[in-house]
Amino acid sequence: MRVIVTRPQREAQRWVLDLSGLGLDAVALPLIQVGPVTDTSELVQAWQQLADYLAVMFVSGNAAAQFFISNQTLAPVFTAQTAIKTRAWATGPGTAKALLRAGVAPERLDAPPLDAGQFDSEALWRVVATQVHAGDRVLIVRGGDASGDAKVKPQGTGRDWFASQVALAGARVDFVVAYQRSAPAWSPRERELAQRAANDGSVWLFSSTEAVTNLRLALPEQSWTGARAVATHPRIALAAREAGFGVVWESRPTLTDVVAALKLCS
Secondary structure (H helix, E strand, O other), X not given: OEEEEOOOHHHHHHHHHHHHHOOOEEEEOOOOEEEEOOOOHHHHHHHHOHHHOOEEEEOOHHHHHHHHHOOOOOXXXXXXXXXXXXXXXXXXXXXXXXXXHOOOOHHHEEOOOOOXXXXXXXXXXXXXHHHOOOOOEEEEEEEEEOOOXXXXXXXXXXXXXXXXXXXXXXXXXXXEEEEEEEOOOOOHHHHHHHHHOOOOOOEEEEOXXXXXXXXXXXXXXXXXXXXXXXXXXXXXXXXXXXXXXXXXXXXXXXXXXXXXXXXXXX
């Protein structure tokens, strides 16, 4: 059984190494490409106004990494020593690790507990809801589509729902785009790999609905009824089923849980 890892390149390689280290045959086939924004003016403004925010919510590890890359020339923030008391909110352990690598002090970081049933916006809200009061401001750091207008509000039930909860608590929500997402251009070898993996017993590992969408766009005529997938969230699993995948398992996005789900496939 081969595992097709569809995360962006840097994350995909890390997952391939981890899965290979556990004896699994894994290969990277990124279905999302991540790059910097071309206009950083809104990021600069967000950093300048950081002290005005109760918290900054990061939708992913890429959002965290790119947000801090844009601030390389500025003084450290989100640390115990700084006068800025803004908190960092992470939707899951991967995002939390990215924030810790960026220098965020653990005592400034909020995220769902490791034993949470799922890692998403809903789980994060259960952790931070009591922090939000009328008049507060919350910044949501997200990605934008390289082919579209990066300033439009994000699509995605989780982030929209989170923003609505903050607004219902009487706080103001702002968004800033820290990176751009696009569908990668496949090489002939990668296209052949994807076509074979539709029927050869491989298991696709999906960590976003956008990856499923990009796969369908890349191979619009391909039937997926003979394909298998592990999805790291119920919304992603639904997208895979709607794409026509014959068998879809759901898993939390931790390495341990994903490996357990993959063993069900063998």
